[in-house]
Amino acid sequence: MNPKAIGKKAVHIIIYFITFFVFIMPILRLVIMSVTVDYGYGLDNFIKLLQEARTVKAIINTIMIAFFSTLISVVLGSVFAFIIAYTNIPKKRFLETLVLIPFILPSYIITLSWSNLLEKKALINFLLTSIGLEALNLYSLPGIIFVLGICNTPVVYLITIHMLRKIPQDLEWASRASGYGIFETMIKINLPQAMPAIISGGMLAFLASVDNFSVPAFLGISSGIPVLSTYIYEKAISFGPSAFNLAAALSVLLSVIAIGGILLQGKCIKKSSGSESIKEDDSIRIMLSDKVKNIVRYVCLFFLILINIVPIITMVLSSFLKNYGGFKIQNLIVSNYEFVFTNRGVRQAVFNSISLALITCIICIVIGMVLAYLKVRKKSKVVLVMESGAELTYAIPGIVLSLAMIFHWTMLADVYGTIKILIISYVTRYLILQIKGCTTAMLSVDASMEEAAMVSGSSKIRLWLKVLIPLLKKQVLSGSFLIFVSALTELTLSSMLAAAGTKTIGLTVFNLQQGGDYALAAALSTVIVMVLLMGYLGSHLFGRKKVNRNKEADSTGQLKVLKLKQAGVGR
Amino acid sequence: MSLKIEQVSKYFGDTAALNEVTVEINDGEFIAILGPSGCGKTTLLRVVGGFIEPSGGRIQLEDKVYSSKDCHVPVEKRDLGMVFQSFALWPHMTVREHIEFPLKSKKNRRMSGQERKQIVDKAISTMGLTKLAERLPGELSGGQRQRVALARAIVAKPKILLMDEPLSALDAELKISMRREIQDIHKITGATILYVTHDQSEALAMADRIIIMKSGQVVQMGTPEEIYLKPKTKFVAAFVGRCNIINGAWNNGNFYPEGTNIMYDGKGMADYFVEEGIYPVRPEEFKLSKQGEGIKGTIVNRQYNGREIHYTVKCGQDYFTVYENEDCGCRVDEEIILIKKEQKIAGHY
Numbered sequence: 001m002n003p004k005a006i007g008k009k010a011v012h013i014i015i016y017f018i019t020f021f022v023f024i025m026p027i028l029r030l031v032i033m034s035v036t037v038d039y040g041y042g043l044d045n046f047i048k049l050l051q052e053a054r055t056v057k058a059i060i061n062t063i064m065i066a067f068f069s070t071l072i073s074v075v076l077g078s079v080f081a082f083i084i085a086y087t088n089i090p091k092k093r094f095l096e097t098l099v100l101i102p103f104i105l106p107s108y109i110i111t112l113s114w115s116n117l118l119e120k121k122a123l124i125n126f127l128l129t130s131i132g133l134e135a136l137n138l139y140s141l142p143g144i145i146f147v148l149g150i151c152n153t154p155v156v157y158l159i160t161i162h163m164l165r166k167i168p169q170d171l172e173w174a175s176r177a178s179g180y181g182i183f184e185t186m187i188k189i190n191l192p193q194a195m196p197a198i199i200s201g202g203m204l205a206f207l208a209s210v211d212n213f214s215v216p217a218f219l220g221i222s223s224g225i226p227v228l229s230t231y232i233y234e235k236a237i238s239f240g241p242s243a244f245n246l247a248a249a250l251s252v253l254l255s256v257i258a259i260g261g262i263l264l265q266g267k268c269i270k271k272s273s274g275s276e277s278i279k280e281d282d283s284i285r286i287m288l289s290d291k292v293k294n295i296v297r298y299v300c301l302f303f304l305i306l307i308n309i310v311p312i313i314t315m316v317l318s319s320f321l322k323n324y325g326g327f328k329i330q331n332l333i334v335s336n337y338e339f340v341f342t343n344r345g346v347r348q349a350v351f352n353s354i355s356l357a358l359i360t361c362i363i364c365i366v367i368g369m370v371l372a373y374l375k376v377r378k379k380s381k382v383v384l385v386m387e388s389g390a391e392l393t394y395a396i397p398g399i400v401l402s403l404a405m406i407f408h409w410t411m412l413a414d415v416y417g418t419i420k421i422l423i424i425s426y427v428t429r430y431l432i433l434q435i436k437g438c439t440t441a442m443l444s445v446d447a448s449m450e451e452a453a454m455v456s457g458s459s460k461i462r463l464w465l466k467v468l469i470p471l472l473k474k475q476v477l478s479g480s481f482l483i484f485v486s487a488l489t490e491l492t493l494s495s496m497l498a499a500a501g502t503k504t505i506g507l508t509v510f511n512l513q514q515g516g517d518y519a520l521a522a523a524l525s526t527v528i529v530m531v532l533l534m535g536y537l538g539s540h541l542f543g544r545k546k547v548n549r550n551k552e553a554d555s556t557g558q559l560k561v562l563k564l565k566q567a568g569v570g571r
Numbered sequence: 572m573s574l575k576i577e578q579v580s581k582y583f584g585d586t587a588a589l590n591e592v593t594v595e596i597n598d599g600e601f602i603a604i605l606g607p608s609g610c611g612k613t614t615l616l617r618v619v620g621g622f623i624e625p626s627g628g629r630i631q632l633e634d635k636v637y638s639s640k641d642c643h644v645p646v647e648k649r650d651l652g653m654v655f656q657s658f659a660l661w662p663h664m665t666v667r668e669h670i671e672f673p674l675k676s677k678k679n680r681r682m683s684g685q686e687r688k689q690i691v692d693k694a695i696s697t698m699g700l701t702k703l704a705e706r707l708p709g710e711l712s713g714g715q716r717q718r719v720a721l722a723r724a725i726v727a728k729p730k731i732l733l734m735d736e737p738l739s740a741l742d743a744e745l746k747i748s749m750r751r752e753i754q755d756i757h758k759i760t761g762a763t764i765l766y767v768t769h770d771q772s773e774a775l776a777m778a779d780r781i782i783i784m785k786s787g788q789v790v791q792m793g794t795p796e797e798i799y800l801k802p803k804t805k806f807v808a809a810f811v812g813r814c815n816i817i818n819g820a821w822n823n824g825n826f827y828p829e830g831t832n833i834m835y836d837g838k839g840m841a842d843y844f845v846e847e848g849i850y851p852v853r854p855e856e857f858k859l860s861k862q863g864e865g866i867k868g869t870i871v872n873r874q875y876n877g878r879e880i881h882y883t884v885k886c887g888q889d890y891f892t893v894y895e896n897e898d899c900g901c902r903v904d905e906e907i908i909l910i911k912k913e914q915k916i917a918g919h920y
Contacts, residue, residue, distance in 0.1 A: 170659035173622055176646035177653040177733070178723065179676030192663045 011374075015382045022428060023389030026408035030400070033248035033407055045242070045249040058226040059253065065145050065216070065227060066209035072149025073205040077156025078198050080300070082186075085164040086285040089297040098304040101312075103154035104536055106489035108214035108509060109525045111147050113311035114138055115218070115513075116318045116522060139223040144216055148209045150307055155208065156201035163197030164190070165280040172285060182286055203265035210258050211397040213492040214506075218513060228254040229399045229492075236403055236496060244407070251400040258397050312529060319522035336523035346524065348501065349508040352419065356504065357487035360426040361480045367427075368434035369476070376442040377450075390432035398492035401429060405497060417499045425493045430483045437479020441472040481539055489528060573597050574619070574731065574763055579628030579638075581614055581787075588614040589625070590787040601757050601764045603778035605771060607810065611787040612767045613735060619765060620653060620733050621646040632730060647676070649731075652724030652762075656736040658716045660708035666719050667704045670694050673727040690726060697759075698722040714745045721752070725760050732756075734766045738773065750777055771811045775799060783807050803841040808851040815857070815891040817850045817866070826850040827917055830887070833864050834917040854881070854894040858910045859901050865910040866891075870903050884909060 037044040049055040080099050084092050102110055118124060118138045125135040137143060167190055175185040216227040221234070228250060235247040288296060319336050340346050371387070374380040393401055405425045409415045415424070445468065453467045491506030498507050505528060512521035574596040581589040588611045596602050604612040617623040619630060621637065621644060630638040637644045652673070660669060673679070674687045682690075695704055698718045708716055717737060724732055737753070738746045754777055757764055768774055774781050775795040783791045783798065783806075791803045802808035805816055817835075819828040821844075826835040828850070835850055844850060859870075859882060868886035882893045884907065891909065901907055 168657060168659065170655045170657050171661055173620075173646070174653065174655060174659040174661070174720075174723070175672070176622070177620065177651055178673035179647045179678040179727065181645065181647050181677075189661055192661075 012382050015386055019386045019389040022424075023386070023393050026401075026404035026428075027392065027396070029407040030248050030251055030404040033245055034252045035249075036245055037242075045245050046253075049246060049249055049253075054226055055231070055250070058228050058231040058250075061141065061220075061226060062210060062228045062254070062257070065141070065148060066206050068145045069148035069152060069209045070202050070206045072146065073152040073156045074198060074202045076149070076153045077201060077205075078160045078194070080153075080304075081157050081160035081164055083296060083300060085161045086186075087288055087293070087296065088284045088286070089288070089293050089300070091297070095297075095300055095304065098301075098308055099157050100154050101308040102151045103158075104532055105312075105529060106214065106491065106506065107147075107151045107212060108218055108491055108506060109315075109489075109529060110151055110311070111215050111218040112509065112513060112521055112525050113315035114143075114147055114150075116518070117311040117314045118143075119318075119518075122314070139219050139225075141225055144219050144225065144227075147215050147219065148212060151212070151215065152205035152208050155204045156198065159197050159201035159204070160194060162280065163194050165282060167193045167281075169281060169283065169285060186286070200265055203261055207258055207261045207265070210254065210261065213397075213399050213495065214510075217491075217495070217510065222514070228257075229397060232399050232403065233495060236406075244403075247403055248407070251397075251403050255396050255400050259395065262395055315522045316526045316529075318519055319526045321519055336519050337527075339520055340523045340527055345503070346508055349503045349505050352422075352498075352502055353488050353490075353505040356419070356422055356426060356490075357484045359423055360430060360487045361484050363423070363427050364431050364434035364483055365438075365476060365480055367431060368438040368479075369472075371435050372438035372442040375439060377447065387432065387435055390428075390435060393428045394430075394432045398429070399496065401425065402493045402496035405493075416497075417502075419502045421497050422494060422502060422504070425497055426487050426490070429493065430486060433483055434476075434479050437482075438472070438476055441475035441479075444475065445471045478539075485532065485535065489532070573633070575629070575631045576615075576619065577629040577631070579615070579618060579625045579630060581611075581618055581623060582626045587787045589618065591628070592784075592787070592789055594782060594789060594792065596763060596765070599761045599763055601754075601766065601777060601779045602782060603766045603768055603774035603780075604782045604784060605768055605774045605811070606784035608769060610784040612769075612784050614787075615784070616733050616735055616765055616767045619731070620651060621649050647678075650729050651731040651733055652727065652729040653733040654717075654720050654724045654735065654737045656739055658708075658720045658740070660716055660719060662708055665705050665707055666700055666711070667691065667695065669708075669719050669723045670726050673723060676727075679727060694722045694726045713741050714749065717741065717749060718752070721756060725756060725762070728760065728762075730762060732760070732762045732764045734764060736768055737766075739768070739770070746773075753777065775811070781811075783810065801839055801841065802851060804843050805847065805849065805851070813854050813892050815852045815854065815889075817852055817891075818848065818889075819850060820848060821845045825917075828866055831864065831866055832917050833911075833914050835911055835914055852891075852911055854892040855879075856912055857891070857893040858912065859884070859893055859895060859899050860908045860910050861899075861901070861905075863908050863910055864916055865908040865914065868907060868909055870901055870905050870907060873901075873903055 032041075034045055035041045035043065077099075080095075083089065084096055084099070089095070115138050116122065118136050120135060129135050138147070171189055171193070172182075172185050175189045176182065180188065211229070213229040213233065216225065216230045217233065219225070220227060221230055226234070232247050232250045232254065235243055235250060320333060321336075371383050375383040375387075396404075402425060405421060405428070406416060409421055409424060415421050449467060449471070450463060453463050458466065489506055490504060491510060494504040494507045495510065498504055503511075505524070509521050509524050509528075512518075512524065576592055576594045576596075578591045578593055579589055580587060580591055590611075592611075592615060604615060606612045614623060618625045618638070624643050625638050627640070628638070629636065629640075632650065635644075636642060637649055664672070670691050671687065674682060674690060679687075695701055698721060700715070700718055700722065703711060703715060703719075708719070711719065717740075720737070734753070738749055741749060750773065753764075753766075757777075766774075766778065775798070778795060780792060780794055781798045782789055785806055791798060791807050793801075798807065798811050802811065802814075805814075808814040809816070817826075817828050819826055819831075821827075821837065824837045826837045826840075827833075828835070835852075837845070837850070840850070866886050868884040868891065870882055871885050871890070872881075872883035874881045879894045879896055880898060882895065882901070884891045884893055886909065893909065
């Protein structure tokens, strides 16, 4: 064998090893833990769990919450998609931005903002109780369902609106010419065409609900409503006898629900790949009269502001209040912000989250680029193995992954309990996003460009510096931006893996809220919202400028698809 | 008894897609609307269909006003059927469901189930779709899809059939056979057909009359023979079939090509050509000759096409096209004379 072949073999072995060690083994360990019992292996853990009333309740709650919140997301998402895709209402871009707000913000901030709005003494409940009605309690099953429904609406909306725009207008016209009015046509022709997209959006929303930890953690733990994700968390941190084995068994149960959903969803997507055109058609299809148009517009506007803006504003307002202070001018203080900006713990958490996000991005970019290069240019099949591994750790619920991480990485000293475990977990979780992003970027650069550079005498290093990196930069970074934002506001993984000194922003907000420091939690969340909004605004402006210069690259589209995937199975 | 389109305009922003179009179409006529892309032909069709509201003008079928300043009848209330370039079949419906669809609309509410079934069965068998009745569009070939689209458009017996380039998605072979089917449909239904196309041979072959459009305006309307043999402008002459435009001078109804001592008979030629000092000659009206009087030129290209041979001849600054049925033995770079059939020697001019 010549040295080159040996080198190639070595690369293969390394990739196989990493895939197995980083992506497969943690999950195997989790499964093994779940069947480990005192005398060896058996299904005792599962039997024991299913005999507990609380487990059964958690399973039922999980499915109930996922089902009904999905219903809310599907109704809201598809109705807004229909209105914004087809009618002639003005200022659609603004409305769309309003619909997408829950996409930009982490779900625990949305939860926090709603819990501020529906506080016992706050305006809405004050009004309700004063006219003799019962106060709305967000810390309840309907509360969790409602917040998750709002959080997942954008997923359904985005998938549906793209599909709606892809339905050729000819199909509608053919129906009109056959004697059917526009609304009849919508129901008989457009709705059946959009159905696969709505269903697959619903499946994604369902998965996101099953996966979600933040919302039931914020609203369900204190009020004693167990769902699988929070129950796993409680079990794992309880340190009782065989606590980890039981948590592992619960994780297997949750993963079965999640992976079952993913398989179903894959089926729906395959079914939908039918007749739609590739191009999206933005033209107006439903002409509403001026009067109806304005009614629809203001109803939408009012509704969206009510569900997506008012809670945030309430949260911002209450961040200026003393705890339990009520809305009085003399209660207005900035000491909450003083705390946020000066408290050592908070500063440490902000520092941790930013460094974690940056380090994760850098590692993901390096690995992602190498893998994408091997995959696209060298046609290496081995990379697919690693990609599948990364897909697996992305598909399983976050709380399950964090448990698997604990089981696996404690075998190495000096990992668990340090920031390293968080870095490893984040990379394991988010790597697939970067692999996909880099692959798309790589595919858009023709091999001939590289060859041209080689022919004109560039060295390998110059080739990368002068040709590849400038060409790939934008698309690769748009993928990383997504990872950065997710890692920055992450809660699920860090809730299990962070130790004293390695707490993250998300965990700090969680702890503040659980400790009853609502105003402080609101203040920190307000800062996060501001940073995120500025980040998105900046990337939007930056992105737009670039798009003008380089028309063919559609990074926003790619970003959207990645975000969809992420929202679907990531959060 | 006719479809009247009076001074219809349509503006998209500042650009006029239709500019004061006035056309009167007789009952049962087959009208082809022909023009280059962007000429407004599709817009005209959509305005008649009611898919687009015109900016001004009036559309009237018999005594029913479809569009005017203060009324716009929606598509579903107009008496029409439409066939699309993309076929526009609904992926979730079978062939039978497609053909039933127009009969189940509010317009045909009173039809009994049995009557409906009879009509649908007949339409299915007429279009040769009996064996395919339960299939979905995805399982049909291009020609079969077009038959379904045609059956759907005619089953409710509309007065007007709108066709938007219905053959352009088919391959060349199928195009020719579908032409015949569309002609048959015209004969059977007796509907007025508005047929938009950019393919001049389709228009010439099928239409009773042709409307030639350019930049949102009707340039000429007439029978295929009139359009081909008596074009009114250089644009029509060049768009419908190939045409050589000869420069020269007009005198007393005769045309004297520049730099020659021959003359062409100008009888029936439109004023436009007289004013412009030009004369249109079809490629097949020229003959190549090695001697005689005519326009002198040099052959720059020769293409053998089987039935005929196509030559490109350079005469001064102009390039003319000539179709010859027989091989005259002329070769590239050879200097020859272009002789128009029935030309005369002018003597002194």
